[in-house]
Amino acid sequence: MFNMEPEVLERFTLYMREQSALTVMFHTKVAEQMGLSATDEKCLDLAMRAEGPLTAGRIAELSGLSTGAVTGVIDRLERAGFVRRVRDPHDRRKVLVQVTPGDLGKFEQLFGKAQASLVEVLSHFDDDELQVIERYLQLQIETFRRRVIDT
Amino acid sequence: MFNMEPEVLERFTLYMREQSALTVMFHTKVAEQMGLSATDEKCLDLAMRAEGPLTAGRIAELSGLSTGAVTGVIDRLERAGFVRRVRDPHDRRKVLVQVTPGDLGKFEQLFGKAQASLVEVLSHFDDDELQVIERYLQLQIETFRRRVIDT
C-alpha cells in the first residue's frame, strides 16, 4: 500500500508487538495454572485444535520439537490426564494422541475466561463492524501463516 | 453481549487461538534467526519497547524470570552485541540495560518483513474500516492486558 500515513502504520505495528507480547505471556500463565510447562501447553493446544488425533511425530513437526522431546511431552500430558496414547490400528508403529474429553475442565475454564473477555470486546461493535473485524482477522491469520512458514 | 449468534463467537474464538499459536511460533522463529533463545528474544523485545532503559530487576519482573536467569539473559544479549550493561549513576546497585542502537540489523530486518505483511493486510481496507480495526485492537489489547495480569 502506498498512501497510508506513516503514523498509522507505526501505530498498528505497535499494536502487533503489544499483542504478541501479551499472547506469549498469556500462554505462559495458562500453562502455569494447568501445572504444565509452556511447551506442554503448546502441544496440548495443537492436539486440541487438530481435526482428528495427531501422531507423536506430527506433533514433533508442528511444534518444532525433536521426537525425543515429544515423547516426554506426551508422558507428562498423559500422566496429568489430558491425553491418552492409542496405537494406530492401521499402522502399529504410530502413536495417536487422543485428547481426553473430560478432565479438560481447567483448560476450558481458563479459556472460558478469555472467551468472556472476547465477548466483552466484541460487544462494542455492531454487525457491520464485526464483519470488518472478521475479514481483518482472516486475512491477518492467512498472511501471517505464510510469513511464519517461510521465515 | 447477549444477542451474538453462537457461531460468530465460535469463529472468533478459533481466530484467537489460531493467532495465538502463530504468534508463539513467530517469536520462536525470530529468535532462532537471531541466534537467540525465545527467552532472550522476549527480554530483548521488552527492552526495546520500553521508554527508557530497563534495570535487570525490572526485566525479571516483566518477563517472570528469576533475577539469576536474567543475569544469564543479559550476559548472552550483551555478548551478542544487542545490549550494553550500564551502572545507574544515581544508584550504583542497579544495572541499566541499554539496547545498542546499531547491530539491531537482523532484528529490524525480520520485523520489517512482518511489517510488510501488515501493510499488505491493511491495504485491503479503507479508512473507515481501518478505524474500526484500530478501535478493535486497542480494546482487545486493553482487555487482554487486564486478563493476563489477573490470570
Place this chain on the structure above:
DNA sequence: TTGAACATCTTAGCCGCTAAGACAATTCCT
C-alpha cells in the same frame, strides 16, 4: 523372506531455570 524405510522411545550430555545465599550499595533509624 529379507533389507530398507519408518515411527517412536531411550539415553547421554548440555544448557537454562529456580532457589538460596553472597556481595555491594543505599536507606533508615536513632
Place this chain on the structure above:
DNA sequence: AGGAATTGTCTTAGCGGCTAAGATGTTCAA
C-alpha cells in the same frame, strides 16, 4: 554519623527438559 535493615545484582548447586544419536519395533517392497 554509624550500624542495621533493605535493596539490586550476581553466583552457585541442583533439577529438568531439550537435542542428537542410536535402539526397538513395525511396515513395505522386491
